[in-house]
Structures are given as C-alpha cells and as structure tokens.
Amino acid sequence: MLLKIFDFSTITAAFHLWLSGKMSSVLVMLIEMTIAGMCALGLFVFLGLVLVYMERKVSAVMQIRIGPNRVGPWGTIQAVADTVKLLLKEGLTPDGADKFLFNFAPILVIIVSMLILAPIGFGKGLVIWDLNIGVLYISAVSSIGVIGILMAGWASNNKYSLIGAMRSGAQIVSYELSVGLSLISVVILTGSLQMSDIVNSQANGWWIFKGHIPIIISFIIFVIASTAETNRAPFDMAEAESELTGGFHTEYAGMKFAMFFLAEYINIFIVCAIGATLFLGGWMPFHIGGLTAFNDIMDYIPSPFWFFGKTFFLIFVIMWFRWTFPRLRVDQLLTLEWKYLLPISMVNTLLVTLMAIMGWYF
Amino acid sequence: MELENATEEQDDLIINVGPQHPSTHGVLHIKLKVNGETITDVEPHLGYIHRSIEKMCESHTYRQFIYTTSRMDYLSAHINNQACALAVEKGLQVEVPARAKAIRILMAELTRLASHQLWWGCTGLDLGAVTPFFHAFREREMINDIMEKTCGARLTMNYAVPGGVMADLHPDFVKDVKAFLAEFKGKFHEYDELLTGNIIFEERVKGIGYISKEDAISFGCTGPVARASGVSCDIRKLHPYDGYENLQFEEIIRTEGDCYGRYLARMDEMKQSMYIIEQLIDNIPDGDYQAKTKALIKLPKGEFYQRVETARGEFGVYIVSEGATTPYRIKFRSPGFSNLSALKHMVVGGKIADLVAVMAMLDLVIPDIDR
Numbered sequence: 001m002l003l004k005i006f007d008f009s010t011i012t013a014a015f016h017l018w019l020s021g022k023m024s025s026v027l028v029m030l031i032e033m034t035i036a037g038m039c040a041l042g043l044f045v046f047l048g049l050v051l052v053y054m055e056r057k058v059s060a061v062m063q064i065r066i067g068p069n070r071v072g073p074w075g076t077i078q079a080v081a082d083t084v085k086l087l088l089k090e091g092l093t094p095d096g097a098d099k100f101l102f103n104f105a106p107i108l109v110i111i112v113s114m115l116i117l118a119p120i121g122f123g124k125g126l127v128i129w130d131l132n133i134g135v136l137y138i139s140a141v142s143s144i145g146v147i148g149i150l151m152a153g154w155a156s157n158n159k160y161s162l163i164g165a166m167r168s169g170a171q172i173v174s175y176e177l178s179v180g181l182s183l184i185s186v187v188i189l190t191g192s193l194q195m196s197d198i199v200n201s202q203a204n205g206w207w208i209f210k211g212h213i214p215i216i217i218s219f220i221i222f223v224i225a226s227t228a229e230t231n232r233a234p235f236d237m238a239e240a241e242s243e244l245t246g247g248f249h250t251e252y253a254g255m256k257f258a259m260f261f262l263a264e265y266i267n268i269f270i271v272c273a274i275g276a277t278l279f280l281g282g283w284m285p286f287h288i289g290g291l292t293a294f295n296d297i298m299d300y301i302p303s304p305f306w307f308f309g310k311t312f313f314l315i316f317v318i319m320w321f322r323w324t325f326p327r328l329r330v331d332q333l334l335t336l337e338w339k340y341l342l343p344i345s346m347v348n349t350l351l352v353t354l355m356a357i358m359g360w361y362f
Numbered sequence: 363m364e365l366e367n368a369t370e371e372q373d374d375l376i377i378n379v380g381p382q383h384p385s386t387h388g389v390l391h392i393k394l395k396v397n398g399e400t401i402t403d404v405e406p407h408l409g410y411i412h413r414s415i416e417k418m419c420e421s422h423t424y425r426q427f428i429y430t431t432s433r434m435d436y437l438s439a440h441i442n443n444q445a446c447a448l449a450v451e452k453g454l455q456v457e458v459p460a461r462a463k464a465i466r467i468l469m470a471e472l473t474r475l476a477s478h479q480l481w482w483g484c485t486g487l488d489l490g491a492v493t494p495f496f497h498a499f500r501e502r503e504m505i506n507d508i509m510e511k512t513c514g515a516r517l518t519m520n521y522a523v524p525g526g527v528m529a530d531l532h533p534d535f536v537k538d539v540k541a542f543l544a545e546f547k548g549k550f551h552e553y554d555e556l557l558t559g560n561i562i563f564e565e566r567v568k569g570i571g572y573i574s575k576e577d578a579i580s581f582g583c584t585g586p587v588a589r590a591s592g593v594s595c596d597i598r599k600l601h602p603y604d605g606y607e608n609l610q611f612e613e614i615i616r617t618e619g620d621c622y623g624r625y626l627a628r629m630d631e632m633k634q635s636m637y638i639i640e641q642l643i644d645n646i647p648d649g650d651y652q653a654k655t656k657a658l659i660k661l662p663k664g665e666f667y668q669r670v671e672t673a674r675g676e677f678g679v680y681i682v683s684e685g686a687t688t689p690y691r692i693k694f695r696s697p698g699f700s701n702l703s704a705l706k707h708m709v710v711g712g713k714i715a716d717l718v719a720v721m722a723m724l725d726l727v728i729p730d731i732d733r
Contacts, residue, residue, distance in 0.1 A: 059492070059493075062493050063492070063493050063495075063496035063497075064496055064497070064500060065496065159375060159377050160377070163377075163399070163714070167399075233490055234490065234562055236490070240490070240715070241384055241490075242384050242385040242487060242488045242489070242490060242718050243385065243714055243715050243717075243718050244714075245383060245384060323492065323493050324491070324493055324556070325490075325491060325560065325562055326486065326489035326490045326491040326557070326560060326562050326563045326566060327489060327490025327491070327562070327566075327715075328562055328565070328566070329565075329566060329713055329715040329716070330399055330713065330715065331399070331713060332565055332566075
C-alpha cells in the first residue's frame with residue numbers, strides 16, 4: 001500500500017506544520033487562505049479555457065467540422081485569443097440601465113460559481129474546505145446564482161432580457177427541487193452531508209452500482225435537472241438565441257459578457273463534479289470485486305485523474321445534449337419538471353429511504 | 363390593429379421582433395404583443411428590403427428582366443427565372459426544345475431540393491438545434507456545385523432564358539447529379555434521426571400553428587403550407603408546364619394542418635423531387651437547348667400569365683404588353699406574401715417560441731415577400 005492512491009492531506013498537513021512553526025496562527029490562516037484562493041482562481045481560469053476549447057471541439061465533431069485549429073497547436077489557445085479580444089472590447093452599459101445592478105450582476109454570478117468550488121474534493125485530501133454540511137452548502141449557495149441572472153435581466157432595461165430572466169427564474173427555482181431530491185437520495189444512503197464522507201462511503205463500489213435502480217433513476221434525474229439548472233440546451237430558455245436573441249445577457253458586451261460565459265462553464269463543471277462525487281465515486285478508483293490485480297492497477301492511477309475523468313465524461317454528456325437536441329418550450333420545460341421529474345423524485349426518495357432502512361444495498 | 367395605443371389600455375408587453383433578429387431570416391419586422399409568454403397579437407411589418415423590382419422590370423427588356431427575379435426568392439431563383447421565361451414564351455408562341463424543357467425541370471427540382479435542405483437546417487436552428495444546419499449544408503453544397511458547373515452561379519442562376527436555357531449542360535452534369543442522389547439518399551435517414559423522430563422536436567411542432575383547409579384557402583396559402591392542410595394546389599399537377607405532365611410524381615397532401623404536417627410535407631416533397639430527377643436524368647433528350655428567338659424580343663399586345671410551383675408555393679408572373687420591347691406592367695404573385703398573411707391566424711394564443719416554430723415552417727424568404 002506504499003503509493004496506492006496518494007493522499008494529498010499529507011502535503012497540506014506538513015505545510016501547515018512547517019508554517020505554524022514560523023509564525024502566529026492568524027498569519028498562517030491568512031497565508032493558507034490566500035494560497036487556496038489563488039489555487040481556486042487558477043483552476044477557474046484553467047477550467048474556463050479547457051471547457052470552452054472542449055465545447056468547440058465537441059460541437060465541431062458533431063457538426064462535421066474541424067473546429068478551432070489556427071491559434072496555437074490544434075487551436076488550443078483559441079480561448080486565450082478570444083479572452084484577449086473580449087478584454088479589449090468596450091464594456092458598454094446601456095443608457096437606460098440600472099448602472100449598479102447591471103455591472104454587479106456578472107460579478108455576483110461568478111462569485112457564486114467560485115463559492116461552490118469550496119467543498120468539492122478534487123482528489124484524496126485535495127479539497128479547499130471539507131465542511132460537514134457540504135451538500136446542503138452546495139444547494140444553498142447555488143440558488144443565489146439565479147439572483148444574478150434576474151438582476152442582469154431587470155437592470156438591462158431590455159424586454160428580451162427581462163423575459164429571459166423571468167424564464168430563468170422559473171426554470172432554476174423549479175429544477176432545484178429535483179436536483180435537491182436526487183442529491184438527498186445519496187445523502188440518505190451515506191448518512192452524511194460531508195463530501196469526503198460520501199466519497200469514502202463509495203470505497204467498495206460507487207453508488208450508481210451499489211444503489212440499485214432508485215439511485216440510477218436519481219442519477220438520470222440529476223443529469224437532466226442540472227442541465228436545466230445551468231441553463232444549457234435543450235433547456236437554454238433564458239438565452240434562447242432564436243427567440244430572445246440572447247436572453248438575459250443580450251445587452252452585455254466585452255468582459256462582462258465573458259463573466260457570464262465563464263460562469264456558465266464553471267457551473268457545468270461544478271454540477272458534473274457534484275454528480276461524479278455523489279454517484280460515480282468522486283476520486284475513488286474503479287474496482288471490480290474479486291479481481292485483486294485489476295483493482296491494484298486501478299489504485300495506482302492518481303486520484304485527481306479519476307475525479308477529472310469522471311467529471312469530464314459527464315461534461316461531455318451535457319455537451320452532447322446541447323449539440324443534438326432542439327430547445328424545449330418554456331411551458332413544456334415546467335411541465336417536465338412539475339408533472340414528471342418532481343413526482344418521480346419524490347417516490348424515488350421514499351424508495352431510497354426504504355432501502356436505507358432495510359439495508360437493501362451492498 | 364391598435365398596437366400603438368395598446369400599452370396605455372392594458373399591461374401587455376409589446377416586443378419588436380426584427381428587423382434584425384436571428385429567426386426572422388431577413389429583415390422582417392414583427393410587432394408582437396405578449397401577455398407573459400402568450401402572444402395576444404401579431405403584426406408583420408414589411409418594407410425593409412423593398413427594391414421595387416416590379417417597377418424596375420418595366421424598364422428592362424424581356425431578356426433582361428428575368429435576372430431581377432433571381433433576387434426575389436433567391437432560394438428558388440431558377441424556378442422564378444423559369445416562370446418568367448415561360449410567360450415570355452407564351453407571348454412569343456415559341457416552341458421550346460424538349461432538351462431545354464428537361465434541363466429546366468432537372469434544375470428546378472435540384473433548386474427545390476436545395477431550398478428544402480436549407481429550410482430543414484434553418485428549422486433546426488430556429489428550434490434551438492444547431493447541428494442539423496451543418497448536415498443540411500453538407501448535401502446542399504453538392505447541389506450548389508452542380509449549379510456552379512452548369513450555369514456559373516451558385517444561387518442566382520439566371521439559367522432560363524426565353525426559348526430554353528442559356529447554355530448546354532456541363533459534360534459532368536449527369537455524373538454529378540447521380541453522385542448527389544446516391545449521397546443524399548444514403549444520408550437522408552440522418553435527417554430523420556436528428557429532427558423528425560426527436561421527441562422534443564415533435565412536442566415543439568405538433569398541434570402548433572394550426573390552420574384549417576378553409577382558412578388556408580381563404581388566406582391564399584399555397585405550397586407545402588396549404589398542402590399540409592389538405593388543399594390540393596401543386597401547380598405541377600394542376601397546370602403542368604415544361605413537361606411535368608409526362609412525369610410521375612405524387613402531390614404530397616397531408617391533413618394535420620399544423621407545423622408538423624408542414625414539416626412532413628416538405629420532407630416527402632424532397633423524396634418526390636429526387637424521384638423526378640431519377641426519371642429524367644437518364645432520359646435527357648438530345649437536340650437544341652434553346653429555340654431561336656430574336657435578339658430583341660417584342661411581345662404582341664396583350665396580357666400573359668404564367669404560374670409555377672416554387673419551393674414555397676405558387677409563383678405567378680403577370681405581364682401586360684403594349685407591343686414594345688419592354689413590358690408595360692409586370693406583377694408577381696409571390697407565395698411567401700400570402701403564407702405570411704396567415705401568420706396571425708396561426709400564432710395568436712401560442713407562446714413566443716411557437717412564433718419562431720411557425721415562421722420556420724412557413725419557410726419565409728423576405729426578399730420574396732417584399733419585392
């Protein structure tokens with residue numbers, strides 16, 4: 001068990017010890033928070049670039065195109081070029097807009113995305129803040145995001161933006177219920193809201209394999225509802241380019257638009273990371289019971305690879321949706337949630353509870 | 363319609379859709395009155411791309427005026443040209459060679475296919491699916507290449523002239539068309555897989571924009587829009603021209619009357635167009651591609667009318683001649699204008715997204731509506 005699944009907490013603990021020996025505890029905390037913040041920011045920027053590149057390449061494959069291939073090798077730094085372009089553009093604020101809200105909305109949206117990164121475990125011991133109510137924290141903070149969108153839509157003083165924002169509000173508030181219920185089904189089985197506990201409970205098998213059909217149902221509901229919650233096609237009612245010409249961000253340009261854009265991709269990453277953590281074992285390697293040699297080989301693959309592999313698989317699925325499905329109509333969207341997904345989730349939660357009480361899982 | 367004063371009386375929101383809007387496919391301006399998401403009133407405004415083509419035609423000779431018609435319904439450019447050529451030929455009493463007739467029909471059906479492919483791609487785009495657009499353009503590109511080889515232009519063909527066609531076919535034409543047919547037939551199932559069978563797509567178009575047979579007739583709807591409501595109005599069957607009477611094809615008539623019916627009507631029309639091309643491609647008669655006509659055509663005094671079936675419906679050319687080298691008056695009957703007039707009837711009571719779906723299924727080409 002020498003190197004098997006390297007634990008990052010040894011590094012952080014050693015660093016903490018070394019720092020504590022040199023300065024006071026307040027200073028240590030400040031330095032550690034700064035480093036964690038910088039890492040989060042770095043990850044943020046990196047994810048933005050990678051996901052934008054990935055989206056463009058995935059869409060290109062679906063649409064029999066080549067995709068970006070001019071800037072850098074295989075077009076890899078196309079996203080950087082795009083960002084530079086957006087930085088150089090004028091950050092226009094429309095005349096009739098509510099200046100403060102208009103400029104604050106993108107910042108709020110991006111702050112929310114950054115906050116949710118905190119409890120996610122990227123690898124064994126690699127987590128910014130492993131708080132004991134991780135799942136609750138995520139559902140609570142993610143619901144602030146819709147306020148940013150509503151603010152943007154209202155402050156723009158544009159009819160299209162307003163309709164987009166109202167649609168987005170109705171959509172996110174409804175779909176949060178399904179997301180919450182599908183998360184709860186895993187929480188019931190684990191008996192803990194802490195993300196690290198949830199991952200550790202999957203050491204002998206991921207919940208999607210251990211939890212029988214009810215967990216598979218809640219996983220599917222989670223994927224559908226989280227696609228809707230991130231405003232992605234086929235649920236991109238809030239943008240609805242062919243109807244509302246861009247929805248809530250119609251009036252945004254330059255870096256302010258880029259912030260919405262970035263927040264969208266970070267949100268995709270976050271919902272996929274949560275899905276991977278709760279249902280697909282987080283950073284836990286793939287094991288098949290009985291095959292010791294195979295399991296040992298799997299154990300030697302570093303834990304962040306497992307986490308990011310699973311997350312990016314889910315991200316690919318969500319991108320796949322976007323590039324193959326037409327958009328739903330707004331009333332159909334709400335019908336889907338209130339008439340189908342929510343009742344199914346409720347019954348499903350009852351089933352999972354029954355399963356947990358009777359111990360009908362591995 | 364009192365749209366201007368509406369805000370003072372009610373709390374309805376008035377939205378200007380267009381003239382610059384992604385799903386109006388041109389510079390159509392629609393004044394939309396909505397109550398929440400529900401449309402309570404619709405008023406299309408035209409005039410943003412009016413080029414007074416009909417007036418322009420009066421100062422052009424009978425050979426020249428045909429070229430302006432390519433700029434009306436640019437997706438059915440060849441069929442427009444064909445209609446004008448036929449109208450002039452009616453006045454001249456000239457017999458068009460069999461080869462020219464066959465070439466015209468082949469080109470017309472290829473145009474129809476290209477137009478329907480573009481419509482299919484744009485329908486996907488309007489309903490929020492971007493991928494179909496690229497799939498449609500993959501095959502449409504082959505048609506455009508055939509057009510380019512044959513008459514030098516990819517979109518505004520100007521290939522039909524009074525008396526026949528401007529030039530003979532390119533030697534590769536038969537081979538290229540056969541290659542295209544084989545390719546398109548092999549890939550047609552992808553069209554169905556991407557949109558037709560998709561549950562979201564079906565939900566978006568089934569029962570949307572319903573128009574009954576009687577209403578379709580009274581609004582003057584033609585083409586797939588009317589045929590989806592059960593109106594038999596295919597000019598190729600009712601008043602055959604250029605030898606359509608010798609060809610076997612079905613007039614697609616559906617009874618749904620909604621957007622889904624219009625969608626399926628067009629999809630089936632594509633198959634019929636392929637069938638027509640298949641019948642003709644190996645049987646293009648030999649001989650002249652153009653009848654002898656005078657360099658400066660003079661039509662006898664009188665009125666001449668010719669109707670054809672474009673990809674969008676019935677297109678009519680009405681020429682009033684005073685015996686001069688230029689027409690005294692020209693009037694075009696464009697299919698898009700009549701179809702657009704039924705827009706309000708179709709969308710009021712629906713959602714904003716339904717407006718986009720209905721407009722996509724009407725297959726509007728704004729320069730055709732607004733000449």
